[in-house]
Amino acid sequence: MSQLNTIQKALYLPFDRDSWSKLRNSVPLTLAEADLAELRGINERVSLDEVTDIYLPLSRLLNLIIKNQQQRSVVLNQFLGQQSAGSPYIISIAGSVAVGKSTTARILQALLSHWPEHPRVDLITTDGFLYPLDELKKRNLLDRKGFPESYDTKLLVDFISAIKSGEEEVDAPLYSHIIYDRMPEVLKVRQPDILILEGLNVLQTELDSPKRRFVSDFVDFSIYVDADEDNLRQWYVDRFLQFRESAFADPRSYFKHFADLSDEQATSMATEIWDSINGPNLTQNILPTRERAHLVLKKGAHHSMEQVLLRK
Structure with missing residues (x-):
């Protein structure tokens, strides 16, 4: 088990993979290998064993917490003498580029939707809340894409606030990694039981404006x-190399000029992008939010989960 820093020791209960897996408590596995193949991201190696050891205990924990909150809402409504449909339970998933947030989000969505208490689980990524490409160019933020200032924070907060208040239908902007831009279409979110929100910035706060609301609120x-x-750097490079044969090869791709790069050229380009954009964003903006999380999933060198930290 990796060494915990002082803050983590104070805030979290650490579990190695074996001890965490025992907390599954006979929760059945509801995914088959074919299901998992559809949920994996590029360059991801998540196995059914990992789903069993890591994600099933997490699914059980979240179900217990959500049931408790649902019961609390019933009691509160009885006390107030009112009926309310309640608001969706919101789970955020943060982390670096290339760490596998999207795969984690998709697996959790699939597992949580099998619990009878909350069958409707929606998944939204914050990519759709990036400023459109033309706006990023106008603000000279193209090389800062993914940094906090590249997001339409007001639009994101308005969206999550409307979801939390139980509005019947809320529009979520969609994003295409092919065209590298927000799409004209929107996703209609209609009062899910659970909303999973995945993105780089979901644990960040507006440090320069403490009175302003943010997603984490x-x-x-x-x-x-x-x-x-x-x-993370190596995974990003590996993913970039694979994109040459998939996303970059699409004639609509914003990055189609990368499709013909040699291995050496592609590795050099990916490393440069990491060192100039993704790495600095990680150290300056993403990593400092880690200790705000209720739960940390720590991956080892081969993408497999090695440790779980659960907030005390």
Whole structure:
């Protein structure tokens, strides 16, 4: 088990993989290998064993917490003498580029939707809340894409606030990694039982404006997917190399000029992007939010989860 820093020791209960897996408590596995193949991201190696050892105990924990909150809402409504549909339970998933946040979010969505108490689980990524490409160019933020200032924070907070207040239908902007831009279409979110919000910035706060609301103010349970930066850099490079044969090869791709790069050229380009954009964003903005999470999932060199830290 990796060494905990002083803050983590004070805030979290640490579990190695074996001790965490015992907390599954016979929760059945509801995914098959074919299901998992559809949920994996590029360059991800999540196995059914990992789902069993890591995600099933987490699914059980979240179900217990959500049931408790649902019961509390019933009691509060009885006390106030009113009926209310209640508000969705919001789970956020944060972490670096290339750490596997999207795969974690998709697996949790699939598992949580099998619990009878909350069958409707929606998943939204914050990519759709990035400023449109033309606006990023106008603000000279193209090389800062993914940094806090590249997001339409007001739009994101308005969205999550409307979801939390129980509005019947809320529009979520969609994003295409092919065209590298927000899409004209929107996703209609209609009062889910649970909303999973995945993105780089979901644990960040507006430090320069403490009176301003931010996403984390509306989140009920937060998860941070963690890994050492050397691993993250390598995973990003590996993913970039694979993108040459998939996303970059699409004629609509914003990055189609990368499709013909040699291995050496692609590795050099990916490393440069990491060192100039993704690495600095991680150390300056993303990693400092880790200790705000209710739960940290720590990955080892081969993408597998090695440690779980649960907030006391």
